[in-house]
Amino acid sequence: MIKRLLPSSDLFKNISTLVIGFLAAQLIAILLQGVMRRMYPVEDFGVYEVFISITGILLVVASLRYEMAVVLPEKKEDAVNLVFTGVFSSFSFNIVLLLLIYFFEGSILSFLNLEPHHGFMLYYLPAAIFLFSTYQVFNYYLVRRKAYKEISVNKISRRLSEGGGQVFFALADKLNTGLIWGNMLGHVVNIVAGGIQMLRNGFSVKSFSIRRQWYLARKYKEFPIYNMLPALLNAICMHLPLLLINKFYDPETTAHFGLTKNVLVLPASILTVSISQVLLQSISEKCRAKESFISDLNRILVLLGILAVVMTLLILLWAPKLFALYAGQEYYISGVYARIIVAGAALKLVVAPVSNLFIPLNKIKVYSLWQAVYFLMISGLFLMSHLQIQTFLYAFLIIDVIAYGALLVIILYLSHKYEKSINQQEN
Structure with missing residues (x-):
């Protein structure tokens, strides 16, 4: 595909x-x-x-x-x-x-x-x-x-x-x-x-x-x-x-979360590197030529969505045992943490590789505004020092889902707005 x-x-x-x-x-x-x-x-x-x-x-x-x-x-x-x-x-x-x-x-x-x-x-x-x-x-x-x-x-x-x-x-x-x-x-x-x-x-x-x-x-x-x-x-x-x-809990909890983060971030990192630059080049050419790219974007999003669902199912079904097998029994809890935040990681896997569409669409300011709002939302975690670690992770999950869900909606809105503009020019 x-x-x-x-x-x-x-x-x-x-x-x-x-x-x-x-x-x-x-x-x-x-x-x-x-x-x-x-x-x-x-x-x-x-x-x-x-x-x-x-x-x-x-x-x-x-x-x-x-x-x-x-x-x-x-x-x-x-x-x-x-x-x-x-x-x-x-x-x-x-x-x-x-x-x-x-x-x-x-x-x-x-x-x-x-x-x-x-x-x-x-x-x-x-x-x-x-x-x-x-x-x-x-x-x-x-x-x-x-x-x-x-x-x-x-x-x-x-x-x-x-x-x-x-x-x-x-x-x-x-x-x-x-x-x-x-x-x-x-x-x-x-x-x-x-x-x-x-x-x-x-x-x-x-x-x-x-x-x-x-x-x-x-x-x-x-x-x-x-x-x-x-x-x-x-x-x-x-x-x-x-x-x-680490500030709210202890280095042991940090180590457990660190492994969770490293494993869940890896798929998004790989796909962002492998897809984003190629997609940027392809869509930039089509934007310069005033051609449609929505079918390309949809195919990529469907593929990424399938991968995200597969990753989510693997984590939800077997994460604790897989983490313990991979890093030792002490890291069983990392798999528990992974189950909590996997939805946010899966959404990032879908959105991050296509987030550079703001460049060919000349909407860098929109992306910068989103980045500033996301920063303010993440900074809100400072107020949650009283929470248990798993509740803290649910708060982190909610922030990620809202932020990256909004980013996906913005990308789709701007893409369809572009498609509408070129269709009007053709007519």
Whole structure:
């Protein structure tokens, strides 16, 4: 069914290469996580989930979004200097972050509901964010050079080195820090591999110019001014529920929810990567030509709906036993949590891959407004600290169902409005 939607072009081949790398990397991560959940204490995984969530939020602002501008300049020298601009921005951001952690460590730990002996985790954050954001800048340079195979190899090598490092540190009895050290190792391998590939793809430090970087920072200032806030809100919506669970409950509950979230989010992540970019390209062409795309959209939604129903049935019928089999009996409760929030995850699976239709329809402001409202709704979870964990998850479910249900309705409304407009033009 999807094949009829996919263009036979270099674009699809390039996207397929990225998707294969993404799938392989995620498969490696999932398989290794099942092993590591048995090797590390549940509390350690809870603290690690907090570490990953904070990294995920701050990552989107570290390089001031200049990484996205790397693909735009006509001159290679400007692209090179934008790479340096992004790296220097991230370095400066993380120096400030390190100082904030040093002066406010106690307050941060208290807000996150972490014990004082978990304070070490905070000091790894600037390094992890810098390493990850630096590779993101490198990655956009490789995208500019259409080095898609190299990007896929990097995704796989990162997951292998990260997981391998975490297993090694567990065997070396470094349980307290092993998960974070393994994560850092994955980032280091990523940067080394990415740096080598950049040099092979025309990157040259001879183009380095501080004056040019300052000029380019001003030229592409719309990225930090207009793109950074929506990206930050999206990241907060994604990671805030887990941070609040740790704040309201304990690291063990966080670890259980973290596994639930990782498993349920995976299908939507894969389908968003594999469908959204291809669908965007296909529908953008039809919008430019004033052609109908509603049949394409309907077929995709039906397919995604079938997958969502299958996922929901699997979770409702067997989730607790499957989670216990996968990660150990301690994670049986993760399957119980999955049963509660699976409807929201299933709806995301349907809506997320088609949510970029706002771009060809020139309705980015509508999507930004929805993102702001969703952020306010998610922020409402701050008021629910008195609830039992399962009741809290039902509240989270209701928010997700309302928000993504509304987003689906908006997408369908705008799509049919477009169809109506082109039909009127034909008549």
